[in-house]
Amino acid sequence: MSERPKRDELELPDRPRPVQDEVDDELTFHVDAQIEDLVRQGHSRRAAEAEARRRFGNLGAHRDRLLRLDARNRLRVRRLGWLADLGRDLRYALRGLRRSPGFVLGVVTILGLGIGANVAIFRLIDATLLNPVPGVRAPGELHELTVTSLPYPRVERFARELAGLEVAGYRVRTLAVSAGAQAARPEQVALVTGGYFSTLGATPALGRALGPGDDAAQTAAVAVVSHDYWRRALGGRADVLGQSIRVSGSPLTVVGVAEPRFRGLRVFETPEVWVPAHAWPLVRPSSMARLDIDREGWGWMTAFGRLQPGVAVERVSQAAQRINAEADEAAGVPDRFRQTIVLRPAAGAAIGGGTEELPRVFALLMGAVGLLLLLASANVATLLLARSHGRLRELAVRSALGGGRGRLVRMLLAEAVVLGGLAALVGLLVYRGVADLLAAVALPGGVRLGAAGLGTNGASLFALAAVAAVTAFLIGLAPSLRVTARALSASAFGLAQRGTVRRSRLRATLVAVQVGIAVVLLLGAALFGRGLGRALSIDQGFDSSSLSAVSVELGLARYQPERALVLLRQIERETHALPGVTSASWVLTAPLVEGDGGEVETFSIQGHEADPSGNPTVEVNLVTEGFWRTFGLEPASGRLTEQRDGAVGSAVAVVSDAFVSRFLPGEAPLAAQVVFGGSSAVPIVGVVPSITYHELGEAPRPVVYLPLGEAAGGTLLGRLTLVVRGGGPQVATAVVDRIKDLDPAVAANELGPYPRLTARLLLPQRLGFGLLLSFGALAVVVAGIGVFSMMSNMVVARTQEFGVRSALGASRRSLLALALRDQVMPVAVGLVVGVAAGIALGRLASGLLYGVPATDPRALATAIAGLGVVAALAALYPAWKGSRLDPVAAIRSE
């Protein structure tokens, strides 16, 4: 105790007497005194009693009134007193903590990191899984009809005929959008049926939403823009209504601005413009000029609906299935193309395709941050425990003076509450930082994780408060119970010395917990690191380090094939002329670029017998002649394609070696001819090595390469990617600028350097590794602090003993061994349990680890060694100090 306690700290309330006793005592005294006075004045005893009663009035009624009055007041006082006590406890805690700012800073930082990380991951899960459809009314009622797409007339038929479900449909496409004099940019545009906005229950921030009246051929030239697009491209001006924007070159009148959070039904789709489905003829690319929305056979929309109250999902599912079957029958859809329709909650479908692994990674991360916080709490609990041991005497005095156990616990909890509150503030900052970092992570398809919306909201603040409260409770409870139990049993002052707390099982357990959790996190990081390393070492079949990519879709700018080819060739030539560029090539499917799906066609080989189970399929890639050089492919046999091969009527094919081993085993490939559909046979002129197309580690893929030239026809109007070798990291930007100069109506999409593009392939692994590594590192440091503080306290507590032993001739080495002995057990137990738990959790994540087993010896060794070294260092220093104590000073120490 470094300071004399102030009066209010020692003031403990005495138990108040019952209200009834007080009132009765007071009234009895009054009546007795009155009677005595009257008797003294000469009244008889009996008369005096009667007079006293008369003067008092109705005794029973007055007494009841006083009892009621006092009881009510007593209650109020008790409430105020509780508040005053709480205030006093908090003030006292603050005063105590102010004396050790270093301790507070450390604790608040450790806890703040844990709390902030938890809230950030919670918010991520909230935005993607728990509450993934913001800005709409009652999202729980929304359901999607299957996952495959439907023709427009089918969606409208559902809207008309399906009872119990209000149906609408939409489709998001990337189209060229421009406002005013700005150059066209590729933006996501949603084509929606008339019931879209009313079904979602989304009200616009400005103007009006699209309605059934807009979805007709004459009225469809209107658009609702997103809040973001309005701010970004339209200057956020209120007079935007009535202005026009261009989509695929067609002017559309802006009639509304959507609410800021609204983005439709998918977490990672961010439409900037909504237009009626009937605007399709105005905005469709020229490559799709023959596709009209009333065509029954063209499935392109996603249908969804709002379930009416009290209607069973199964009933609607069955009805939808019936309507769909009837429509299929009427349209003569072949059996194998018929789909089964089921209703699925829109929230579950909102995460969308291509990101299926994310929920699992999120769950993993939630577990990891939960463990991290548990570790931080265990650590702080040991620190508080150590601190409270130093205050044992003070607590003994308090309990001796009659401080109730509850009150003492509350005083100690107050300290935890203050620390928890400060940690929550730090946690808020950490959460914002982590959320910003996460928001910048690019997802497959080029969308950023931030599209899900990770900003601070009510849910995140609630989570912050809840997590901080639980943390405060965790860190406060153990020390409180421990200390008061001791303090009460040892209220005799002499016993409340440091020597009595030499071995604390509680503290050893807390250290074991910390070590265990740190091992789990470290092992997780090591496993992810190994998985990532394995994935990165997979041979892609080409060197992607100096490649960059830009994509265009000339159909969007209403090109025809001949003009398109001229422009493509011109872009290719000008790109080639850029400094540092060694080659450039247009390709239909750029290897390892997300969104380049790969064209698959059925084919046969001339002279082969027809396969009774139907013709095989193969991936077809159209490439200009620069492709071979760009990807460094040499012919294994035969030759590569040249520019003249692209002319009409001179078709040749190059195939991958996987194609040969799969479809032409033991034959001479250069003598074979491939036949696609009804077209004429294409001779194979060369064989090239297989390269990776879609996933790292995929099996070698049979591919047929055809020349991208005049003969490619409509393909020239679809999405094509220019892959550039060399030219530095900014070359894609330069290419986009060149395209803008050549034709401002072409919306070029800068995909950027290849390493960045392919990074998305391993997003879950990278995210998992990056976060687990930071958590693991943090965990090891925190656990090290825990071991260090336990060791230091033990050495301090045993100072006298060590002094005596030293004076009796114990060697320094034996003292060191003695000091370390107590530490070995908790660390070892923590290690064993942590490794077991880590392996079990690693099994759950096995799908993300590229075949690295959870028991991977190198990962295990890294984790154990990493923690072991830190723990050993943390334990050795205080032990070494303890072994070198001056025996005389040590014996005198207490």
Added chain:
Amino acid sequence: MARSLDLLQGTLDPLVLKALSWGPRHGYAVASWLRETTGDRITIEDGALYTSLHRMEHRGWLEASWGVTENNRKAKYYTLTARGRSELALAEGRWAQYAEAVSLVLGAKR
């Protein structure tokens, strides 16, 4: 005993405060003092007096503590707090104004 008046509504509290303005007293002492001072001209039920005491205690105008009388009996003593004292001053001012106004009206010639 002369015919006594009923206490005007709301005037008991100031009288009790006044009774305590010379120092701590228990309830019985307050009642006796009021009886003597008014010459028994105003009827105050002792029970009502206690309601007033307790109410003013809860309001923080009085403070109560248990003490011992000269006859060595335990009794609850009431002390005027600072707030009670200023309440008393206010009440005195209000009463003086009221009495003056009433007498002006009743003493009016026309």
